Amino acid sequence: MVVEETVGRLRITESILEGRELHVRFNLRRGLVISVFEGLSIQVRYAEFLGIAGPVGCGKTTLLKVLAGLLKPERGEVYYKNQRLEKPTPAISLVLPTTTLFPWYTVLENVMLALYSDKSLTREDKIERCRAFLDMVGLSAFDSAYPSELSDGMKKKVILARALVTHPDVLLLDEPFDNIDPLAAVALRSEIENMWMNESMSPSSVVLVSHDIEELVELCDRVVVLTERPARVKEVVEINLQRPRDKRRREFYDYVDKIFTLLS
Amino acid sequence: MVLEELAIAWAAVGVSWLRMAAALFLSVGFSLLVGGVAALNKRAEKIIIPLLDVLQSIPILGFFPLALYGFYTLSPAIGAEAAAIFLIFTSQVWNLTFAVYESIKVIPAEFIETSKALGLSPWARATKLYIPSTLPRIFVGFVSSWSNGLYFLVASEIIDFGELDVKLFGLGSTMASFASAGNVTGMAVTLAVLVAAIILTDLFVFLPLIHYSGRFKFEATAVEDSPIIPLSSVFKGRKLVGRLPRIRFPSPEFMLPRIPLGWLTKRVRFVKTLLYALAITLLAYLIFLLPLLREIPLQKLLYGFLERIYTIGPYNIILDVAFSLARVATAVLFAVAWSIPLAIYLATNRRAALFTIPIIQVAASIPATITYPIFASLLQGYDELRTFILIIMGMQWYVFFAAYAGMRRVPSEEREVLELYNIRGLAGLKVLYLPRGIPSIISGCIAATGGAWNTLVVAERMKIGGVVAGVKTPGLGKAISVATEMGDIYSLALLVAVMVIVIISINKVFWRKLYELATSKLRFPEAT
Ligand SMILES: Nc1ncnc2c1ncn2[C@@H]1O[C@H](COP(=O)(O)OP(=O)(O)OP(=O)(O)O)[C@@H](O)[C@H]1O
Ligand SMILES: [Mg+2]
Numbered sequence: 051m052v053v054e055e056t057v058g059r060l061r062i063t064e065s066i067l068e069g070r071e072l073h074v075r076f077n078l079r080r081g082l083v084i085s086v087f088e089g090l091s092i093q094v095r096y097a098e099f100l101g102i103a104g105p106v107g108c109g110k111t112t113l114l115k116v117l118a119g120l121l122k123p124e125r126g127e128v129y130y131k132n133q134r135l136e137k138p139t140p141a142i143s144l145v146l147p148t149t150t151l152f153p154w155y156t157v158l159e160n161v162m163l164a165l166y167s168d169k170s171l172t173r174e175d176k177i178e179r180c181r182a183f184l185d186m187v188g189l190s191a192f193d194s195a196y197p198s199e200l201s202d203g204m205k206k207k208v209i210l211a212r213a214l215v216t217h218p219d220v221l222l223l224d225e226p227f228d229n230i231d232p233l234a235a236v237a238l239r240s241e242i243e244n245m246w247m248n249e250s251m252s253p254s255s256v257v258l259v260s261h262d263i264e265e266l267v268e269l270c271d272r273v274v275v276l277t278e279r280p281a282r283v284k285e286v287v288e289i290n291l292q293r294p295r296d297k298r299r300r301e302f303y304d305y306v307d308k309i310f311t312l313l314s
Numbered sequence: 315m316v317l318e319e320l321a322i323a324w325a326a327v328g329v330s331w332l333r334m335a336a337a338l339f340l341s342v343g344f345s346l347l348v349g350g351v352a353a354l355n356k357r358a359e360k361i362i363i364p365l366l367d368v369l370q371s372i373p374i375l376g377f378f379p380l381a382l383y384g385f386y387t388l389s390p391a392i393g394a395e396a397a398a399i400f401l402i403f404t405s406q407v408w409n410l411t412f413a414v415y416e417s418i419k420v421i422p423a424e425f426i427e428t429s430k431a432l433g434l435s436p437w438a439r440a441t442k443l444y445i446p447s448t449l450p451r452i453f454v455g456f457v458s459s460w461s462n463g464l465y466f467l468v469a470s471e472i473i474d475f476g477e478l479d480v481k482l483f484g485l486g487s488t489m490a491s492f493a494s495a496g497n498v499t500g501m502a503v504t505l506a507v508l509v510a511a512i513i514l515t516d517l518f519v520f521l522p523l524i525h526y527s528g529r530f531k532f533e534a535t536a537v538e539d540s541p542i543i544p545l546s547s548v549f550k551g552r553k554l555v556g557r558l559p560r561i562r563f564p565s566p567e568f569m570l571p572r573i574p575l576g577w578l579t580k581r582v583r584f585v586k587t588l589l590y591a592l593a594i595t596l597l598a599y600l601i602f603l604l605p606l607l608r609e610i611p612l613q614k615l616l617y618g619f620l621e622r623i624y625t626i627g628p629y630n631i632i633l634d635v636a637f638s639l640a641r642v643a644t645a646v647l648f649a650v651a652w653s654i655p656l657a658i659y660l661a662t663n664r665r666a667a668l669f670t671i672p673i674i675q676v677a678a679s680i681p682a683t684i685t686y687p688i689f690a691s692l693l694q695g696y697d698e699l700r701t702f703i704l705i706i707m708g709m710q711w712y713v714f715f716a717a718y719a720g721m722r723r724v725p726s727e728e729r730e731v732l733e734l735y736n737i738r739g740l741a742g743l744k745v746l747y748l749p750r751g752i753p754s755i756i757s758g759c760i761a762a763t764g765g766a767w768n769t770l771v772v773a774e775r776m777k778i779g780g781v782v783a784g785v786k787t788p789g790l791g792k793a794i795s796v797a798t799e800m801g802d803i804y805s806l807a808l809l810v811a812v813m814v815i816v817i818i819s820i821n822k823v824f825w826r827k828l829y830e831l832a833t834s835k836l837r838f839p840e841a842t
Contacts, residue, residue: 120733138734150727154749154836163745167736196837 104276349414493687661721709765716758720751
C-alpha cells in the first residue's frame with residue numbers, strides 16, 4: 051500500500067473504486083448515437099473526497115451510474131476493492147439529482163427500501179437504523195410523513211439518509227446541493243464532510259459531482275476535470291489546503307480559478 | 315376456389331365497413347352536439363355527464379333484439395340495417411362524447427375570452443375554436459371506437475333472432491356461413507381479409523388523421539404526443555417502410571375507451587345513477603316498443619313485464635346473476651394475472667415491446683365475435699371452457715393495455731431505485747409496479763368487466779346457423795339469449811334491466827370505490 055502524507059491527513063493512493071477503459075454509448079431514436087465515453091478511466095482512492103467537474107452534458111451523471119453498477123458500460127470494467135462490479139451493491143451508494151421518493155410510502159418506509167433486500171436484519175433493526183439516520187439529517191419528526199408533505203430540501207435529506215443507511219464504503223453524490231436553499235446546503239455540506247472525516251463512520255470515500263467550483267474546492271482532495279463529450283480526463287487537480295478550508299484565502303481562489311480555466 | 319372466397323370476403327368487409335362508417339359519422343355528430351353542450355352549459359352538464367356514465371355501461375347486445383323489433387316493425391325493408399347501425403353507433407358514441415367534452419373543457423380560458431372579444435358569432439366560435447380543439451381526441455378515440463364497433467357489428471350479423479329471421483350480409487354472416495358449410499379456406503380468407511382491412515384502415519385513415527390533428531393541440535394537452543411510437547422504428551431496417559416515416563403507430567393507450575374516471579368517481583352518486591339507469595332502460599324499451607303499440611295496448615305491455623318477474627322467479631334471477639358474476643370475475647382475474655407480468659416485462663424491455671406490441675394490437679383489434687362461429691362447433695362437452703374463452707377473448711385486452719399504459723408511466727428513476735437496492739421480482743411488483751399501475755389497471759378492469767357482461771349474451775349461449783352452443787348451468791346472458799330466441803320481449807326487458815343494475819352496482823360499489831381507495835392510499839395527486 052502506498053501512503054503519502056499531505057497537509058496533516060494520511061492519503062492512500064490505492065483505489066477503492068475504479069473505472070477502467072469505460073465505453074458508453076446511447077442509442078437515440080432515429081438512429082442517432084451519442085458516444086459519452088470512449089475509454090475513460092477514473093480512480094477513487096481509499097478515504098478520499100473526490101470531485102468531478104465537467105461541461106454540461108459531458109457524462110458526469112452517466113459516470114456515477116456506471117460506477118454504482120447501475121449502468122453497464124459497453125466496454126470496460128468497474129472494480130470495487132479489486133473485484134469486478136457486476137451490479138449495484140449496498141457498499142456503494144448513489145444519490146442522483148432527481149429526488150426519487152415513492153409517494154405511497156412514508157419517509158421512514160422510503161429509507162427502509164435501501165435495506166429491503168438485507169436479510170441479516172430484522173424489521174425492528176431496520177426501523178431503528180433508519181430512524182437513527184433520519185435523526186442525523188434532522189428529520190426525526192417526519193418519519194411518518196409522506197414525501198408530498200416535504201419541501202425539496204427535506205426530500206434531499208431523506209435521499210441522503212437512504213444512501214447512508216446501508217453504511218456504504220463509497221458515497222456517490224450527483225449535485226446533491228442543487229435546488230436547496232443556501233443555508234441548508236451549508237449545513238448539509240458540513241454534515242457530509244464530518245461523516246467522511248470521522249474514520250469510524252461510513253463512508254470512507256465520497257465522489258462529488260458539482261457545477262459549483264467553490265464547493266468542489268472546499269470539500270475535495272482531488273478534482274477530476276472532464277472534457278466535452280466523448281469525455282476524457284482533462285486534468286486532475288490536487289487541492290492541498292488545510293481543512294476546514296477558508297474561502298477567503300487567496301490559495302482557495304487560485305484553485306477555483308485553475309479549475310474554472312480548465313473548464314472554459 | 316380461393317378467389318371466389320376472396321371476392322366474397324372483400325365484399326363482406328366493404329359492406330360492413332360502410333355500416334361502420336355510417337355509425338361513426340352519426341357518432342361524431344352526436345358527440346359534438348351532446349359533448350359540446352355538456353362542456354359549455356353548466357346545467358346541461360349536470361344531467362348529461364351522469365347520463366353518459368349510465369349509457370356507456372349498458373349492455374348493448376341485450377338491447378339489440380329490441381332495437382331490431384322496433385326498427386323492423388317501423389320498416390321491414392331497412393329495419394335490420396338501421397338496427398345494426400344503431401347498435402354500432404351505441405358502441406362507438408360514448409367514448410367520443412367524453413372525448414369532445416374533455417377537449418372543450420381543457421381549452422385554455424384565454425382562447426375563449428379572445429374569441430368572445432373578437433366578437434365571433436357562436437357558429438364561428440364553434441367552427442374556429444371548439445370543433446378544431448376536439449379533433450385530436452376524437453381522432454384518437456376513433457381507434458378504440460372502431461374496434462369496439464367491429465365487435466358489435468359482427469355480433470349483429472351473426473346472432474339469430476328467433477322469429478325475426480333477418481340476415482345482414484357482412485363480415486359476420488360471411489364467417490358464419492363459411493363456418494356452417496365447414497369451409498376452412500373461406501374462414502381463413504375472411505379472417506385474413508379482415509385483419510388486412512383493419513391494418514390498412516389504421517395506417518391510411520386513422521393514423522394520418524391523428525397526425526394531422528396534432529396541429530390543433532393546445533400546449534397544455536401536448537402530453538398525448540409522447541405515447542406514439544413512430545412506425546419507422548417498429549420496422550427499423552426494412553427499406554419498404556422507410557417511406558412512411560411520418561406515419562406513427564398509435565400507442566396501446568389509444569385502444570382504451572377514454573373515460574374521465576377520477577372525475578366521475580367524485581361527482582356521480584350511486585343511487586342517482588341506478589335511478590337514471592332504470593329510467594333509461596324503461597324509456598328505451600318504450601321507444602322501441604312504440605311501433606308495437608299499434609298491435610298491443612300499453613297496459614298489456616306493462617302487465618306482461620311485471621308478470622315475468624313472477625314467472626321467472628327472483629330465485630332464478632339471483633342464480634343467473636350469481637353464475638354470470640362468477641364467470642365475469644374469473645375472466646377479469648385471469649386477464650389481470652397474465653397482463654401484469656407481461657406489461658411489466660414489455661414496459662421495461664423496449665426492444666421486446668417494439669415488435670410484440672404491434673402484434674398484440676393487431677390481435678386485439680380483431681373483433682372476438684368473428685371467431686364465435688368457429689367456436690360454436692368446437693369444444694363440445696366443454697361448455698364452461700368455451701364460454702370462458704369467448705369471454706376473455708372479448709375483454710382481456712382492455713386489462714392488458716391499461717396495465718401496459720400504467721407500467722409505462724413508471725418513471726425510469728423509480729426503476730433505478732429498485733435496481734440500486736436489489737429489489738427484484740415479486741418484491742419489485744409490490745414496492746413499485748403495482749402501486750404505480752393500479753389506478754390504470756382498475757380502469758382497465760372496469761372496461762373489461764363491462765365488456766365481459768356484454769359478451770355474456772353471446773358467450774353463455776349462442777345460436778349460429780342452427781348450432782346452439784351454450785352452458786348447461788344458469789347465466790344471465792344465457793337467459794337473455796333464450797328470451798331473444800323465443801321472441802319474449804317481456805322477459806328480455808326484465809333480464810336486461812337486471813343486467814344493467816348489476817353492471818352499474820359492481821361498477822359503482824366495487825370498482826370505483828376501489829379506485830378511490832387506491833388513489834387516496836397511494837397519494838396520487840392526479841387522477842388518471
Ligand atoms: N438514458 C439516456 N438515453 C439517451 N441519452 C442519454 C441518457 N442518459 C444520458 N444521455 C446522454 O448522455 C450525455 C451525458 O449525460 P449526463 O446526464 O451523464 O451528463 P451530465 O454531465 O450529468 O450533464 P449535467 O451537467 O447536465 O448534469 C448527454 O448528452 C445525454 O443526452
Ligand atoms: Mg448530470
